[in-house]
Amino acid sequence: MKYVPKQPEGNVNVSEQNPLREFFVLLGGVLGFLVAVYFVLGWMVDLVAPRISPELEKKLGVLISNSYLPEQEDSSSSAYLNTVLARLADDRCFSYTLPVQVHYSSSEVVNAFALPGGHIVINRGLLEKLKSENELAFVLGHELGHFRNRDHLRSLGRGLIFAALSTLVLGTDNSLSGFISGSMEVSSLSFSRRQERAADAFGLNVLQCAYGQAGGSTAFFEHLDDQSQNLARRYLASHPTSPDRVRLLKQLIREKNFAIDTTALIPLPPWGE
Amino acid sequence: MDYIPVIINLFFLIILLALGFFVGSWQERRHFREIEIRERDSLHLPLLTAKTLDMAPEQVESAYLVQGSAVISIDYFKRLLAGLRNLVGGRISAYESLLDRARREALLRMKESAPDASMIINVRLENAAIGMSAQQGNLGSVEVLAYGTAVKLKAGHEIRS
C-alpha cells in the first residue's frame, strides 16, 4: 500500500452551524424559560405575600431594609415626620401588624418608598417639592397603602427571585451581572400601575380620615407637573405620575364627597441641613 | 433608579458582542485559509505517532526534538455563546474551531521548524486552558503544544511503506 498524503476536504472537527443563529436560538430559549419561571414564582409570591406573619416581616425588615435606610437621620425632621405619621396611623385611620416608622433621607432624588418591617423612607428631594403638611400626609398615606396591600413584600419577593435567577444562571462574577443588578434596582422597588392607583385611593382615605378634608392630595402631582419634566420622570421610576392619577383622585373626591379647604392647609417646617 | 445605566450597560454589551463576532469570525476565516495553504505546502513531511521505527541506526543522518505551540483566544461573542450552550448542553461549536485552529497551527509550526526532515516521529499534542478566566472555570484561551522527533534519513535510505 502506498501512502499518499492528501489534504481532507472540509473540516469535520468544526460543526457547520451558523453561530449567530445558534446564539439567538439559545438566548431566546434561555430567556423565555427564565421569564416563564419568573412569572410563575411571581405569582406564588403574590399568593404568599399576604400571609407573611408580622414576626417574619420584622426579620425581613432587619435583613433587607437596613441597606436602604439612611445612615444618619436628621433628628428634628425625622421627629416631625413621625408625628405626622402618628396622626395617620392612629388605629382609627390606619393600623398595621407592625409599628410603622418614617425615615428622613438627605438624598436629592424625588422619591419615597415603603420597605419591609414598616419602614418608610422619604427623600429630602421630595420633601422640598411639598407645600403643606397635608401634601406630606397624602404621600405618607400612599406609602401606608402599599403596606396595607402588601405591595412592598410582593415587589421584594420579585426582586429576590430576579436576583436569585440571575445569580443562578450567570454566577456572581460575570460581565452580565452588572447589567442584571442594574435592572433589578429598577424592578425591585417599583410597583404596577394598578398597585399605585390602589395606594393613591388608600392615601386619600387616610388623609380625609386624619385631617377631615382631602385638600393637598392632588396638589403634589399638580406642582410636580409645573416642574421640569425630568424631575417628574425620576419620580416615575418608582411612582408613575400621570394626569390620570390626578384625574382618579378628583373623581374619588367627588364620589365620596370629601371636603377640600385650601385655606386650612398646615405649613411645613424647614427640612434638615 | 434610572433606566439610563441599564441602557448604557446593554449598549456596551452589544458593542462588545458585535466586535467579538465580526472581528472574531473575520480572523478565524483568515486563519483557516492560511492554515490550509501552509498545510498543502508541508504535505511532503509525514507525521508519525509511532515511538520507534524499525530501521538501522546507520540509515539515520540526524534526529532531534522539534516543537511548535500556538495560543488562540476565544472572542467575546463565542464566550457568551459557549456560556449559553453550557446551560443546556450539546456540541460547543464555539470551542471546536478554537481548538481546531490551535491544534493545526501548532502542528504547522512544528513542521515548519524542521523543513528538511524526512519525517517527524512520536508526535504528541498537549493542551492547556490559560488566561484569567481559566481560573474561574471558563475557557479563555487555549494553548496547544505539538512536539516530536524530527528524523533525517541519509540519502538513498528512505523507508518504503
Ligand SMILES: [Zn+2]
Ligand atoms: Zn407608590
